[in-house]
Amino acid sequence: MLEPGSAARILRRPAAKVCLGILIVVAAAAAIGPELFPESYREPGPLQYAPPSWQHPFGTDLNGRDVLYRVLLGARISLIVGLAGAAVSLFLGTAYGLIAGYCGGKVDNLMMRLVDIMYSVPRLIFILIFINAFDGHLRDFASRMDWPWLVSYSRIVILIITLGLIEWLTMARIVRGQVLALKERSFIHAARVLGQSHPKIVLRHLLPNILPIVIVYLTLTVPAVILDESFLSFLGLGIQPPQASWGSLLAEGAQSINPLKIYWWLLLFPAATMSATLLALNYLGDRLRDTLDPRR
Amino acid sequence: MLKLIIRRLPALIFVLFCVVTLTFFLVRLAPGGPFDRERKIPPAIEAQLLAKYELDGPLWQQFAGYIADVARGDLRLSTKYRNRSVNEILGQTLPVTFALGGIAFVLATIGGIWLGTFAAVRRDTAADRLAMGAALLGLSIPMFVIGPVLVLVFGLWLKWLPVGGWGSPAQIILPAITLALPFAAVIARLMRTSLLEVLNQDFVRTAKAKGLPDRTVVYKHALRVAILPVVTYLGPLAAHLLTGSIVVETVFNIPGAGGFFVHSILNRDGFLLGGVVIVYCALLIVFNLLVDASYALLDRRIRVDA
Numbered sequence: 001m002l003e004p005g006s007a008a009r010i011l012r013r014p015a016a017k018v019c020l021g022i023l024i025v026v027a028a029a030a031a032i033g034p035e036l037f038p039e040s041y042r043e044p045g046p047l048q049y050a051p052p053s054w055q056h057p058f059g060t061d062l063n064g065r066d067v068l069y070r071v072l073l074g075a076r077i078s079l080i081v082g083l084a085g086a087a088v089s090l091f092l093g094t095a096y097g098l099i100a101g102y103c104g105g106k107v108d109n110l111m112m113r114l115v116d117i118m119y120s121v122p123r124l125i126f127i128l129i130f131i132n133a134f135d136g137h138l139r140d141f142a143s144r145m146d147w148p149w150l151v152s153y154s155r156i157v158i159l160i161i162t163l164g165l166i167e168w169l170t171m172a173r174i175v176r177g178q179v180l181a182l183k184e185r186s187f188i189h190a191a192r193v194l195g196q197s198h199p200k201i202v203l204r205h206l207l208p209n210i211l212p213i214v215i216v217y218l219t220l221t222v223p224a225v226i227l228d229e230s231f232l233s234f235l236g237l238g239i240q241p242p243q244a245s246w247g248s249l250l251a252e253g254a255q256s257i258n259p260l261k262i263y264w265w266l267l268l269f270p271a272a273t274m275s276a277t278l279l280a281l282n283y284l285g286d287r288l289r290d291t292l293d294p295r296r
Numbered sequence: 297m298l299k300l301i302i303r304r305l306p307a308l309i310f311v312l313f314c315v316v317t318l319t320f321f322l323v324r325l326a327p328g329g330p331f332d333r334e335r336k337i338p339p340a341i342e343a344q345l346l347a348k349y350e351l352d353g354p355l356w357q358q359f360a361g362y363i364a365d366v367a368r369g370d371l372r373l374s375t376k377y378r379n380r381s382v383n384e385i386l387g388q389t390l391p392v393t394f395a396l397g398g399i400a401f402v403l404a405t406i407g408g409i410w411l412g413t414f415a416a417v418r419r420d421t422a423a424d425r426l427a428m429g430a431a432l433l434g435l436s437i438p439m440f441v442i443g444p445v446l447v448l449v450f451g452l453w454l455k456w457l458p459v460g461g462w463g464s465p466a467q468i469i470l471p472a473i474t475l476a477l478p479f480a481a482v483i484a485r486l487m488r489t490s491l492l493e494v495l496n497q498d499f500v501r502t503a504k505a506k507g508l509p510d511r512t513v514v515y516k517h518a519l520r521v522a523i524l525p526v527v528t529y530l531g532p533l534a535a536h537l538l539t540g541s542i543v544v545e546t547v548f549n550i551p552g553a554g555g556f557f558v559h560s561i562l563n564r565d566g567f568l569l570g571g572v573v574i575v576y577c578a579l580l581i582v583f584n585l586l587v588d589a590s591y592a593l594l595d596r597r598i599r600v601d602a
Contacts, residue, residue: 117311120531120584122576124539125557129319129569132561133326227438234440234543235558247440254444254547257459262452271441278436286432 010287019280026277030075037069052265061252061266070244071270077245078274081159082226088164089221093171094214098202100172101179112176115169123166124228128237130162131155155240159232163225171217178210213292219285223278230274246274300589308581315577316366316570320359323566349375349567362570371571376563382571385556390575392462393552396471396544397537403476404483404533409526411480412487417514419492428488434481439540443474443547460549471548475540479533483526491522520594527591531584538576 010016061067100111135158142150150157182188183206191201230247232238234254239245253267337345346352349372350361365372371382415427450470451459458467494500495518503513542554553572560569 120535120580121311121315122535122539122580125573125576126318126322128561129322129326129573133322136326223436230438231440231539231543234438235546237558237561250438250440250444254440257444257447257452262448264448267441267444267448271437271445275433275437275441278438279433282432282436 010284010291013287016284016287019283022276022280023284026075026273027079029072030079033072034069034076037066067249067265067269070249071246071273074244074246074249074270075273075277077156077239077243078226078229078247079277081156081163081229081245082222084160085163085167085225085229086218086221088161089166089168089171089225090214090218092164093168094175094207094210096168097172097175097177098179098206098210101176102183102198102202102206104180104183108176112173115172119169124231127162127166127228128232128235131158131232131237134158155238155243159229159238163228167221167224167228171214171221174213174217175210178213179206182206182209216285216288216292219281219288223281223285226274226278226281246270250274300592301585304585304588308585311581312574312578313363316363316574317359319570319573320362320566323564323569324355326564349373366570366574371574372567374560374565374568376560376565376568382568385568386553386571386575389551389553389556392550393538393541393545393554396468396475396550396552397534397541399468399472400475400479400537400541401534403472404479404537405526405530407476407480408483409487409523411484412526413491413514413519415484416488416491416495417510424488427484431481431484434477435485437478439474439478440543440547442477443471443544446470446474447547460547462548462550462552467548471544471550474547475537475544478540479536483529483533486525486529487522490525491518494518494522497521524591524594527587527594531580531587534583535580538580 011020061070096111096115100108135155138154138158139151142148142154188201188205191205196204226246229238229245230250233245233247234251236248236251239248241248249270250267253263253270256263256266343352351358362372369383371386373379373381374385377385411427411431415424415431418424418427447459447470450457457470458464459470461467491514495514500513500518503517504510508517541552542557544550545552545554546558553575556568557572559565560572
């Protein structure tokens, strides 16, 4: 279990401080950064493929848009999808793991076999098909219900749900393992002898005890979901223009590589921002996990 | 081993059936048909086309017909690439994907096991921290960043290797490395954790006490046991490699199945999409079975057929 103060102890390491700093800067820049730009930076401009300068620190792209502005907008979408997708997977994985572990026996066996099978199937491929099947329907539904916000964000909403749907497997396995161990502890037996109902035992006694480990794995799920989202967007099947995410920016950057003229800033800046964020999240998640499970 | 295969067979067929069903209906759910163009085609011609591709009649009839065809090994005609069958397209593109995936598989496994062992025997030294830092980096940088960066450095600046394409051995190097790197990192971390645990066990102490050299203790005794978690990961690894090859094929312009997969979604080419998904899943299921079987061979205490 996570002892009080162990999180603080991790943060005292210099590397962890750097990582936390990166995350705070990226999150703050994504949240308020785009609002600080003057109106002219938000629209396509006359400066095509301008290298980094004081006016445009990250340079400009094919349409003369400021790359820094685009990277920050992309960060916004990537972070939102990452956090919300991880939250979906958190609910699903925790519920699944709790039920499997608490029921035990045949139910547990069957549920975990299903998880094994899903591990070995190329899940992202199904998600691709799924997104393309339901995106149009969701948009139709939104326009019929007269929800303009959902019409423009239907792609993001569906990405969040579907990516959450594929990244819950590890969470379910871990929660189940914890529940199996906790279930035999005396305080759970006591609760059962006292005649408490099953839902009450699960929610009041088991859930609070597995919460720390769940939160630790959440830190590792966020970068996984961000990576998945950027994978889809890179292929042109995730976030659609004019919206941008790190993945779609990187796709533009990769396309601009040619032997004649190298627009390196289109690739370098989105790549650096994204990799630094993922690295920071993975590092912090790893350290937190080490304190929970010293074997690892 | 044969017993294991026979026992698993019904479940495997069931999973494949689910995969086919899911894909078939998901493609149908998507708005837009395979013959939608800018200009509306006359209804008579559309009916002809639908009949030719057996896309007319009630849905359940179409589905039953498709399942029967798939069971016979006929993946039907592509609706986008006129007059080419899905079998033919896959026959041309899958060898490319498998060659790339296979090389990356070997690279990732060997590289990962080596790096993990290297770090574990140097536990808590600077070398260990450097190796694990590199692994964390490899895990955090997506393939579609590694790929273009490698192209930029080795292809365009240093001009050592070709920037893309397929055919010559030199063209395989960059894509295979790109595809293998993130998974080598995962395996290295798994390997290090597992080896550290094994190195603390009694039989390792005994081997050391017998006066065996460190190399023999690690490579002959500890590694054989410590490798088991890596073997478990090989199944998911194959799935990740197939997914990842879609990106790598796009970045390096490789004529593999990945590009056809992406286009088949955009073109609503249901039969081509279904074909790719079926072949990928069948392959992975068989591969997982082999992994399970090899698991039993590596550790005699485990009985998978029980």
